[in-house]
Amino acid sequence: MEQDTHADYRLWLTSDPSKNFPVPVLQNGIKITNEPPKGLKANLSRTFQDISQEAYDVCKKQVEYRRLLFSLAFFHAVILERRKFGPIGWNIAYQWMNSDFTTSQSQLLINLDEQPDVPFKALNYIVSVVNYGGRVTDDKDVRTMAALLSRYFRPEALEPGFKFSESGIYSQPDCTKVDQVQEYISSLPLDDDPEVFGLHTNADITF
Numbered sequence: 001m002e003q004d005t006h007a008d009y010r011l012w013l014t015s016d017p018s019k020n021f022p023v024p025v026l027q028n029g030i031k032i033t034n035e036p037p038k039g040l041k042a043n044l045s046r047t048f049q050d051i052s053q054e055a056y057d058v059c060k061k062q063v064e065y066r067r068l069l070f071s072l073a074f075f076h077a078v079i080l081e082r083r084k085f086g087p088i089g090w091n092i093a094y095q096w097m098n099s100d101f102t103t104s105q106s107q108l109l110i111n112l113d114e115q116p117d118v119p120f121k122a123l124n125y126i127v128s129v130v131n132y133g134g135r136v137t138d139d140k141d142v143r144t145m146a147a148l149l150s151r152y153f154r155p156e157a158l159e160p161g162f163k164f165s166e167s168g169i170y171s172q173p174d175c176t177k178v179d180q181v182q183e184y185i186s187s188l189p190l191d192d193d194p195e196v197f198g199l200h201t202n203a204d205i206t207f
Contacts, residue, residue: 107126
């Protein structure tokens with residue numbers, strides 16, 4: 001009974017879609033959803049919120065790891081944000097998740113620790129074809145993904161100031177602390193120009 005319910009009582013429910021879930025509970029409850037971040041800046045910031053300083057320093061090749069980790073985070077943000085352009089971005093809207101990033105991050109660490117040099121060819125294949133590519137079914141999207149990652153996973157990306165886009169707005173930060181990376185990300189623009197996704201400026205018209 002309502003009079004017997006404590007004023008501070010709250011019940012949190014989570015559920016997969018189900019025909020058996022009582023509709024009145026949904027109608028009388030407050031619905032909360034956890035939306036993915038929108039924009040490159042928000043995506044990058046969300047990614048580095050989950051990376052501790054200890055995890056940032058863990059690799060034997062610290063410089064290479066930190067810079068390729070940012071390259072990986074940038075790639076992750078780019079492929080997610082390309083979905084907003086519809087078929088111009090991807091032929092099929094794929095549902096990549098944080099687990100794809102964390103798996104690639106772990107394999108990046110293992111390869112850098114175990115190999116004498118940075119195995120760019122192997123890393124490009126593992127990330128674009130195996131990890132993220134495992135969700136991709138269209139052959140043109142497979143080629144697009146590989147082409148995007150090859151722009152960020154290459155020897156030049158290890159240099160501070162490496163440009164991720166022709167405009168030069170997005171570049172490789174030279175940071176030793178996760179807080180410094182977050183400061184750099186906070187300086188990025190809120191609105192993304194299509195050129196950073198490898199698209200023509202007119203793609204914004206479609207979006």
